Amino acid sequence: MLKKTRQNKNVPELRQDLVTGEWVAIAEKRVERPQEFVKRDAELLNTSFKKCPFETSPQASAKEKPVLLYKNKNETDWTLQIVLNLYPVFTHTGQCKDIFxxxxxxxxxxxxxxxxxxxxxxxxxxxxxxxxEVTEVVRAYHQRYNEIKNDECVKYVSIFHNHGPEAGASISHPHSQIVATPVVPSDVHRSLEGSKSYEDKNKKCVHCIIIGWEKEDKKRILFENDSFIAFVPFVSRVNFEIQIFPKEHRSNFEETPKEQFSQLADVLRKSLRVLYDTLDNPSYNFFIHTAPADHGEHKHYHWHIEIFPKTNTWGGIELGTGMEVLMISPENAAKYLKKHI
Ligand SMILES: [Zn+2]
Ligand SMILES: [Zn+2]
Ligand SMILES: [Zn+2]
Structure with a gap:
């Protein structure tokens, strides 16, 4: 049932493109951050230790208590915490919303x-x-994902990490973000649909086929252990892109067995490290693509992590055609990265 108007003007809004079906989020409160008004530069975003909002006690650095806290003996001796974002794109309203x-x-x-x-x-x-330490981060992603996905209003849970000013990290203190959305985001929707139609046609998971081909061809593989594999994809979208897959077909990130956390941490950490060593600490984004939390049937999907170093700037050709232009082939990118492993 479509409502004619929205109810809460203080909550950010999602709007759908009539032509492409893509959703965009409008979160005006976020521009209160002073950094947003001025030219982004590395110096400005290099938050000093003294001014860092994450250095105070967990209770003081957020409006509310952390939603998750890993600590040693006492509260102040924390190793990892998850807090609500003070500048949220999505806010908890306590009730599900209808499209209007x-x-x-x-x-x-x-x-x-x-x-x-x-x-x-x-x-x-x-x-x-x-x-x-990275295993602890993986454990936190996993624990929080499992807590959030049960909310009936949540359709998708996105876990991502921005590193460096060019990747949109507004605070230099290392942090990841978890976003729960009331719709399945367009990129995820496209990925679900594309892999479904491949499977319908070929009776096999497209990502299992890709992993099989990478293992056979060997040219683009960077890291591998019993449970995970990291490679530069044959069709990369940016220079030095890296993707990480569980070798076993699994649709949902949250179903990763606890015994595999350290193996996931192993390939993730090594992938980020080789980018750091090879490209002199580039800005990057990485995110987890997993089956939606919408209780739908997504067994065909194969969850994965995509790492995008910020090596391209979109020019007219990319914006006008949506076709990315790479300056180094995925094979040569892998060869180059492997020199630093
Ligand atoms: Zn800090
Ligand atoms: Zn698969
Ligand atoms: Zn993906």
């Missing part, structure tokens, strides 16, 4: 969650952490 109409358009209130996963050290980012 504005003229010919569809929109929905941005009901959901937006949380920040903070590791203790101000400077040491994932590439420089020990495997044990």
């Amino acid at each position: 109409q504005v003229g010919p358009y569809f929109a929905i209130e941005g009901a959901g969650l937006h949380e920040i996963v903070i590791t203790r050290d101000h400077k040491r980012h994932l590439a420089l952490m020990s495997n044990g």
Whole structure:
């Protein structure tokens, strides 16, 4: 049932493109951050230790208590915490929202969650952490994902990490983000549909086929252990892109067995480290693509992580055609990265 108007003007809004079906989020409160008004530059975003909002006690650095806290003996000796984002794109409203109409358009209130996963050290980012520390990050992603996915209003849970000013990290202290959305985002929807139609046609998971081909061809594989594999994809979208897959077909990230956390941390950490060593600490984004939390049938999907170093700037050709232009072939990118392994 479509409602004619929205109910809560303080909550961010999602609007759907009439032509492509893509959703965009409008979160005006986020521009209160002073950094947003001025030119982004590395100096400005290099938050000093003294000014870092994450350095105070977990209770003081957020409006509310952390939603998750890993600590040693006492509260102040924390190693990782998850807090609500003070500048959320999606806010918890306590009730599910309906899509409403504005003229010919569809929109929905941005009901959901937006949380920040903070590791203790101000400077040491994932590439420089020990495997044990990255395993703790994986454990936190997993634990929080499983808590959030049961919310009936949540359709998708996105876990991502921005590193460096060019990747949109507005605070230099290492942190990841968890966003729960009331709709399945367009990119995820496309990925689900594409892999479904491949499977319908070929009776096999497209990602299992890709992993099989990479193992056979060997040219683009960077890291591999019993449970996970990392490679530069044959069809990369940016220079030095890396994708990580569980070798066993699994649709949902949250079903990763606990015994495999350290193996996932191993390939993730090594992938970020080789980018750090080879490309001199580039800005990057990585995110988890997993089956939606919408209780639908997504067994064909194969969850994975995509790492995008910020090596391209979109020019007219990319914006006008949507076709990315790579300056190095995936084979040569892998060869180059492997020199630093
Ligand atoms: Zn800090
Ligand atoms: Zn598969
Ligand atoms: Zn993906």
